[in-house]
Amino acid sequence: MLLTATRSEQDPAEGRIPGNKGIWAGILSEMTEFALLFGVYFIARAHFPEDFRAGPLQLSLFAGTLNTILMISGSYFVANAVIAMRQNRPEISLRWLILVLLAACGYFVTKYFEFRWNVDHGVTGRTGIFFTVYYYLTFTHMVHVLWGIIGLLWVMARTRTGAYSPQDHEGMEAFASYWHATDLVWLIIFPLLYLLH
Amino acid sequence: MTHKRLIDLLWLLLVALTLAGSYLGETTEPGLAITLIIALTVAIKGRIIVDHFMELKTANRMIRNLMRAYFYVLPLVIVLTTLFGDWLARLTTL
Numbered sequence: 001m002l003l004t005a006t007r008s009e010q011d012p013a014e015g016r017i018p019g020n021k022g023i024w025a026g027i028l029s030e031m032t033e034f035a036l037l038f039g040v041y042f043i044a045r046a047h048f049p050e051d052f053r054a055g056p057l058q059l060s061l062f063a064g065t066l067n068t069i070l071m072i073s074g075s076y077f078v079a080n081a082v083i084a085m086r087q088n089r090p091e092i093s094l095r096w097l098i099l100v101l102l103a104a105c106g107y108f109v110t111k112y113f114e115f116r117w118n119v120d121h122g123v124t125g126r127t128g129i130f131f132t133v134y135y136y137l138t139f140t141h142m143v144h145v146l147w148g149i150i151g152l153l154w155v156m157a158r159t160r161t162g163a164y165s166p167q168d169h170e171g172m173e174a175f176a177s178y179w180h181a182t183d184l185v186w187l188i189i190f191p192l193l194y195l196l197h
Numbered sequence: 198m199t200h201k202r203l204i205d206l207l208w209l210l211l212v213a214l215t216l217a218g219s220y221l222g223e224t225t226e227p228g229l230a231i232t233l234i235i236a237l238t239v240a241i242k243g244r245i246i247v248d249h250f251m252e253l254k255t256a257n258r259m260i261r262n263l264m265r266a267y268f269y270v271l272p273l274v275i276v277l278t279t280l281f282g283d284w285l286a287r288l289t290t291l
Binding site: 014015016017018024028031035038042043045046047049053056061064065068069072073075076079080083176177180181183184187188190191192194195196197 | 200201204208211212215216218219221222223227232235238239242243246247249250251252253255256257258260263264267268271274275278279282283285286289290
C-alpha cells in the first residue's frame, strides 16, 4: 500500500499557482498584516507577562476549541468541494460549499456567545492589555472570515449556475486558498490567546 | 492512497491535535515543556494545511516556501519570546 497520495488525472499540475496570482497577493498581504499583529502580541506579552499568564484562564477554552474545529472543518469541506469539481460533480461540490457556509455561520454564532459570556464575566476590551490584544486579534480575524463568506456566496452562485468545469474552476480554487489562509491565521490565534499562559 | 482519502485522515488528525492541545492547556501547569508542545503543534498543523489542503506541496516554489516559512518562524518566535521575554521587553522599551 502506498503511504503517500498518488497522482491522478484530476490532480493539479506541479509548479502551478492555485487559484490565481491576485488571490495570492491578497493572501500574502493578509499573512503580513497578521504577522504585524502577532508582533504586537509578543511585545505586549514580554512587557506584561502577568496579564498574559492570567488572561487566557478568564476566556472560554470551550468556545476557542469549538471555533478551531469549525475553522479546520471549513477548510476540509472546501478542499472536498474543489476535489468534487475536478471530478465533474458540481452538485456534490455545492453540497460541500453549503457545509463551509454552515461552519462559517457556526463560527459567528460561537463568537457571539463567547463575547456575551465574556461580558457576563466582566471581560471587555478595557479589562487589561491581554484583552485589548484578544479583541483586536479576534475582531480582525472575524472581518477576514466575513470577506470569505461574501466570496463563498459568489462561488456557490457560480457553482449553481454551472460556471465552473473540471478544467476551469479558478475562482473556486482562489476562494479555497483564501479560506485556508483564514484557517491558518486562526490556528495561530487559538494557542496564543487560549492555550499559552 | 488517494488525495481525497489523505485529506480525510489529515482532517481527523487536525481535530485530534486540537482536542489534545485544549486538554493539555486545561490540565497542565504552564512551563517551557508545554510551550514547546504548543509551538510544535502550530508547526505541524500549519504544514498540513499548507502542503495538503492548500495543495502547495507541489505548487509554485516561491509561494510554497513563503507559506512554509511562516510556520517555521512563528513557532520559533513563540519559544524564543517565552525564553527571552525580559530581553524583548528591554529592547522594545522607549
